[in-house]
Amino acid sequence: MDAMEVVMTGLAKMGLMVCVVSGVGMMGACLGGPVGAASAGPDEGMGGYRVLKPIESGDLTLFPVVRGKSAGSDPFLTLDEGLRSGEVEVTEAGKVQGLVRSRSGANTPVVYRGDQVNTLVLVNHSSKPLLLLAGEIVTGGKQDRIVASDRIVPGDSDPIDLGVFCVEHGRWTESSEKFGGSAKAPSQSFMVQPEVRQQAMVAKSQQQVWDSVGGAVAGLAMAAAPPAGAHGARGSSETTTVVVGAENNLPVESANSSAMVISGASVDALASPTRSLGTTSYAKAMANGAVAQKVDEAAPELAKSREQVLAQLKAEHAVGVVVAVKGEIIWADMFADSDLLTRYWVKLVRSYAAEGLTTAGRRDVGATMAEAQRFLDAPMRGAETSTGEVGVYRYEEAKAGTTEQFVLESLLPGAAGEVHVSRLKVRGVVRVNSGMMLR
Numbered sequence: 066m067d068a069m070e071v072v073m074t075g076l077a078k079m080g081l082m083v084c085v086v087s088g089v090g091m092m093g094a095c096l097g098g099p100v101g102a103a104s105a106g107p108d109e110g111m112g113g114y115r116v117l118k119p120i121e122s123g124d125l126t127l128f129p130v131v132r133g134k135s136a137g138s139d140p141f142l143t144l145d146e147g148l149r150s151g152e153v154e155v156t157e158a159g160k161v162q163g164l165v166r167s168r169s170g171a172n173t174p175v176v177y178r179g180d181q182v183n184t185l186v187l188v189n190h191s192s193k194p195l196l197l198l199a200g201e202i203v204t205g206g207k208q209d210r211i212v213a214s215d216r217i218v219p220g221d222s223d224p225i226d227l228g229v230f231c232v233e234h235g236r237w238t239e240s241s242e243k244f245g246g247s248a249k250a251p252s253q254s255f256m257v258q259p260e261v262r263q264q265a266m267v268a269k270s271q272q273q274v275w276d277s278v279g280g281a282v283a284g285l286a287m288a289a290a291p292p293a294g295a296h297g298a299r300g301s302s303e304t305t306t307v308v309v310g311a312e313n314n315l316p317v318e319s320a321n322s323s324a325m326v327i328s329g330a331s332v333d334a335l336a337s338p339t340r341s342l343g344t345t346s347y348a349k350a351m352a353n354g355a356v357a358q359k360v361d362e363a364a365p366e367l368a369k370s371r372e373q374v375l376a377q378l379k380a381e382h383a384v385g386v387v388v389a390v391k392g393e394i395i396w397a398d399m400f401a402d403s404d405l406l407t408r409y410w411v412k413l414v415r416s417y418a419a420e421g422l423t424t425a426g427r428r429d430v431g432a433t434m435a436e437a438q439r440f441l442d443a444p445m446r447g448a449e450t451s452t453g454e455v456g457v458y459r460y461e462e463a464k465a466g467t468t469e470q471f472v473l474e475s476l477l478p479g480a481a482g483e484v485h486v487s488r489l490k491v492r493g494v495v496r497v498n499s500g501m502m503l504r
Contacts, residue, residue: 114399116387116437120374122366124391124421127414128437129383130399139405140480141196142189142220144212145254145412148203148246152191155227155244157206158184180207183271185244187227192220194477198409198485200262200416202232202255202348205241209233209348211257211274213265215473215485217458230265230274232257233346247348247412252371254412255351255360257281258419259388259396263489266462267469282350284423286342289355351419363418375407385486386413387437390421392428394440399486441488445470458484467491 116128147153157180185203189195195218202211210229218225248254256262261281264273342350350356361368384406385399398413400406445463453459459474471487 114385114441116434116441117381117383119389119432119434119437120367120377121431122364123362123418124424124427125364125367125414125417126389126392126432127367127417128387128389128432128434129378129381130385130387130397130441131382132384132399139401139484140193141217141405141484142191142193143408144195144197144201144203145246145251146408147189147191147195148244150191152189153195154188154190155203155206156186156242157181157239158186158226160186160242182208182231183213183229185210185227185229186224187218188224189218189220189222194218194220194475194480196405196484197227198256199266199471199487200256201412202247202257203229203244204247204346204348205244207237207239209346210244211261211265211347213269214452215460215471215487216454217473217475217477217484219457219477230271232261232274232278232348233344234275234278235345248352252411253352253357253415255415255419256412257347258416258423259390259489260420260423260492261347262416263491266471266487267489267491278345278347281419281423282342282345282347285350285353285356285359285419288359288422289342289353351415359422360415360418363421364414367414367418371411375410378407378410379403387440388417389432389437390417390424391426392431393490394432394436395420395490395492397441397486397488399488401482401484405484440468440490443468 113133114130115132116130118129120127120129142152144153148155159180185206187195197212197216197218199214200211202209208231211232213228213230246254247256257265257278258281261274261277264270264277268274342353342356344350351360367374382403384402385397386406387394388396388398396417398406398409400409443465445465445468447463447465449464450462451459453474453476456476458476461472461474463470463472467490469489469491472483473485475481475484
C-alpha cells in the first residue's frame with residue numbers, strides 16, 4: 066500500500082470524503098460518501114479577484130486583492146486565538162483514551178497506536194468553528210509540527226485526528242503535554258514560510274518537509290549571522306558548509322571549505338560558527354532573537370506601520386494578497402473577507418519575509434500589477450483532488466503546469482462558501498503521488 070492509499074484509507078475510516086478528478090473525468094470513487102459534487106476542474110481563472118497598487122517593503126511586494134463580492138462577518142476561530150484562550154487543545158495522539166461520542170450519538174472507541182509523527186489530536190471546545198491553515202505551527206509535545214492542509218473543525222466537537230508534518234527533526238522527547246502556538250506575543254506569530262508550506266501542501270512528503278526546513282533554518286542562520294570580521298568570527302582559513310538533507314538537518318562544519326550549500330544553491334562566503342542556530346526546529350529558529358529581528362527588518366515598512374497597513378487593507382476591502390519575493394511572484398492567499406485577512410496578517414507577512422531572507426538572487430525588474438493579475442487569472446484546467454468532511458468542509462486541489470490552487474470551502478449552515486484560497490507557483494517539488502519531478 067503506497068502513501069496515498071494509506072492516507073485515503075485513514076480518511077475513509079474517519080468518515081471523510083476523498084475524490085480524485087483528472088481533466089473532466091472521475092478517476093476514483095469517493096470514500097465515505099460525497100461531500101458535494103466535485104467539479105471537473107475549472108476552465109477559468111479566479112474570476113472576480115482584482116489586484117491593487119502594491120505595498121513594497123524590503124524584498125517583498127504585496128499586491129492587495131479585492132473581490133466584487135465577499136462574505137460578511139466570519140464566524141471562525143483561528144488556531145492562535147483558540148490556543149491562547151484554551152478553547153482549543155492539541156496533544157499527541159497517544160494522550161487520547163476511552164470512548165468518543167460521534168455526532169450520531171453512538172459511542173465509538175478511538176484507538177491510537179501510541180504517539181505518531183504525522184498525527185496529533187485536536188479538540189475544539191469553542192462554540193465557533195475552528196479554521197486551520199496548512200503551514201500553521203504548533204509547538205511542544207514530542208516534536209514541533211505544522212498543519213498538513215487547510216480544514217475546518219466544528220464547534221463543540223469531539224477530538225479529531227489532525228494530519229501534521231514534523232518541523233523538528235531529531236527530537237522525540239516530550240517538552241510539554243499540550244501544544245502551544247508559534248509565539249507567545251501575537252506581534253511575533255508566524256507560520257512556516259512558503260518554501261516549507263509548499264512541500265507540505267504539494268509534495269505531501271515528510272522527508273521533503275524536513276529537507277526544506279533544513280534549508281530554511283540554514284538560510285535564516287546565515288541571514289542572522291554577524292558580518293565577516295565581527296566579534297566571534299573565525300579567520301579566513303575556515304568556513305562552514307551547510308548541508309541540506311543531512312541526517313540531523315543541522316549545519317555541518319568543515320575546515321578549508323569554500324562554499325555554503327543551501328537548498329541546492331552554492332553561496333561563496335566566509336562563515337561564522339554563529340551561522341548554526343543549534344536547532345533543527347523551524348519554530349525555535351524563528352524565535353531566535355537575531356533571526357526575529359532580521360525577519361522584521363526584511364519588511365520594515367510592514368513591521369513598523371502595521372496598524373496603518375491594516376487600516377488601508379480594511380479601507381480597500383482587501384481579502385488577500387499576491388506575494389512577490391525579490392521580484393518574482395510566488396504565492397497568493399485570499400480569504401472570505403477583510404477581517405480574516407487582517408487576523409492572519411502578522412503570521413503571513415512574517416512568513417513571507419522569512420522567505421525573502423532565504424531566497425537567493427533578484428530579478429532585474431520588479432513584479433508588476435499586470436503580472437500579479439495574470440497570476441490570479443490563469444486558468445486551472447489540470448487534475449483536481451477533493452477531500453473533506455460531510456456537511457463541514459470541502460478542500461480542493463487543482464494543478465495546471467507549475468501552478469497549483471487550493472480552495473477551502475465551508476459547508477456549515479450559515480457559514481457556507483469559500484473561506485481560504487491559496488495559489489502558488491511550484492518550485493523544486495517532487496510529487497510523491499505521480500512521480501513527477503519539478504526543479
